[in-house]
Amino acid sequence: MARALILVVDGFGLGAAPDAEDFGDVGANTFANLAAEFYQQSGRKLNLPTLSKLGLINAATAAGKQAPAVTGEAPSTGAYGYAAEISSGKDTPSGHWEMMGVPVLFDWGYFTDKTNSFSAELLEQIYQRTGINAILGNCHASGTNIINELGEQHMKTGVPICYTSADSVFQVAAHEETFGLDNLLTYCQQVREVLDEMQLNIGRVIARPFVGSSPDDFQRTGNRRDYSILPPAPTVLDNIVEAGGKVVSVGKIADIFAHQGISEKFKATGLEDLVNTSIEQLKSQPEGSLIFTNLVNFDQDYGHRRDPVGYGKALEYLDSRLNEIGVELKDDDYVFLTADHGCDPTWHGSDHTREYVPVMVYKRNMPSIDLGERDTFADIGATIAELFEVKAPEYGTSFASKLQ
Known part of the structure; x- marks a missing residue:
């Protein structure tokens, strides 16, 4: 065989x-x-x-x-x-x-606005579900660039970095130590639930954990997790x-x-x-x-x-x-x-x-x-x-x- x-x-x-x-x-x-x-x-x-x-x-x-x-x-x-x-x-x-x-x-759902990607309605549902009433980012971005740009602010505020791209994705970057890996994964699972309930047909929610203390040494870890819809x-x-x-x-x-x-x-x-x-x-x-x-x-x-x-x-x-x-x-x-x-x-x-x-x-x-x-x-x-x-x-x- x-x-x-x-x-x-x-x-x-x-x-x-x-x-x-x-x-x-x-x-x-x-x-x-x-x-x-x-x-x-x-x-x-x-x-x-x-x-x-x-x-x-x-x-x-x-x-x-x-x-x-x-x-x-x-x-x-x-x-x-x-x-x-x-x-x-x-x-x-x-x-x-x-x-x-x-x-x-079929056609995936996309977040096409490059500078204000997630609608107020979607964000309000995410805030209610997660208990975190703000996000950083809300734009199209390179994953490494946005961590360098917003990583320090994220660490100070505890607010997750949320961004997208030309793909059908909702990506969330958070610090493994200050935010916590388990908290990041829970947050992404909750976002997945919201997207499904709103029938937005977004292919993946991606958890993007990182470590480091400044843009000079921020580095994404191997604990990435993708929350996909079923085929x-x-x-x-x-x-x-x-x-x-x-x-x-x-x-x-x-x-x-x-x-x-x-x-x-x-x-x-x-x-x-x-x-x-x-x-x-x-x-x-x-x-x-x-x-x-x-x-x-x-x-x-x-x-x-x-x-x-x-x-x-x-x-x-x-x-x-x-x-x-x-x-x-x-x-x-x-x-x-x-x-x-x-x-x-x-x-x-x-x-x-x-x-x-x-x-x-x-x-x-x-x-x-x-x-x-x-x-x-x-x-x-x-x-x-x-x-x-x-x-x-x-x-x-x-x-x-x-x-x-």
């Missing part, structure tokens, strides 16, 4: 999607643009020997219509392609849910669990799926810890297990912060760890590598970008296989369903027969 590991390189796009114009993202290309900036700033090309051997450069060149500035080998093993998104947004839940066979074909239909994860298999969440996967269709969850902070925990689960989980890992740091630390050099170094680090993952694979094990959206670190603003994402699969002794362009992220879920011999999702076309 199959096992599989899915690694989601959060925010790793391969070029503007066919509908990028609708999102203002024509010209966005996370991989090619960061590689070019990396070369310009460091004087060398990105070195990705394992990912290139698995076909990443070929997939990126086909998707983005340009070859990224990367040193690597010709494809020699593994399946590679790229996929467009059919969901209405370019956010984390939409990408992950579609990946597992349930695209978001609108059962996902492939639900189908695996219903059939007696296991779904193991590493990182924020459980939060993204509102803990539905999850058998076990393992917290991990930082790229190294996320990879280490994924390898540990490959070593220990039985047949019939799907290990699902979100590598959030690519998006959170480098994409949103517009740090192409840091992003490139993180890609090189991931490349250096892939052979360790390969060593742990049994003959019927598969590794999928993909993304949930783009987050071009050279693009204007600090939001996600509407792009193709990689679709790469590896198992032992697999020849090199070109999967071409996939019409939806849901092809991944359909393939997983076939490999695990569970109910197929409504959306997506399986390419499992090409992987044998």
Whole structure:
């Protein structure tokens, strides 16, 4: 019986999607643009020997219509392609849910006013529910910037920092020690309840705890928590669990799926810890297990912060760890590598970008296989369903027969 590991390189796009114009993202290309900036700033090309051997450069060149500035080998093993998104947004839940066979074909609610984002009616309901009668922020903002701007005032007043972005999110930053982590999580749960009762259809409430005493040393911690709405239909994860298999969440996967269709969850902070925990689960989980890992740091630390050099170094680090993952694979094990959206670190603003994402699969002794362009992220879920011999999702076309 199959096992599989899915690694989601959060925010790793391969070029503007066919509908990028609708999102203002024509010209966005996370991989090619960061590689070019990396070369310009460091004087060398990105070195990705394992990912290139698995076909990443070929997939990126086909998707983005340009070859990224990367040193690597010709494809020699593994399946590679790229996929467009059919969901209405370019956010984390939409990408992950579609990946597992349930695209978001409705419109999320958004807070579109950039300087006075939350209405008086919403704030009054939040004040009544939480007992805290003020907020700081109330705007579109970068998470790290707003902590630096308002963190000291927050610590003095005990008033949470609330902000949003182009995504369907309500984010709350608070100091782990002066405000308290438990208080922050309770506050976010109460905000989630208010948003649901008002039927605003906001995808996530995100708790953003931080520590430090001044803007010079404020730092977000690994105790982030996402309070998501449930997917609108059962996902492939639900189908695996219903059939007696296991779904193991590493990182924020459980939060993204509102803990539905999850058998076990393992917290991990930082790229190294996320990879280490994924390898540990490959070593220990039985047949019939799907290990699902979100590598959030690519998006959170480098994409949103517009740090192409840091992003490139993180890609090189991931490349250096892939052979360790390969060593742990049994003959019927598969590794999928993909993304949930783009987050071009050279693009204007600090939001996600509407792009193709990689679709790469590896198992032992697999020849090199070109999967071409996939019409939806849901092809991944359909393939997983076939490999695990569970109910197929409504959306997506399986390419499992090409992987044998």
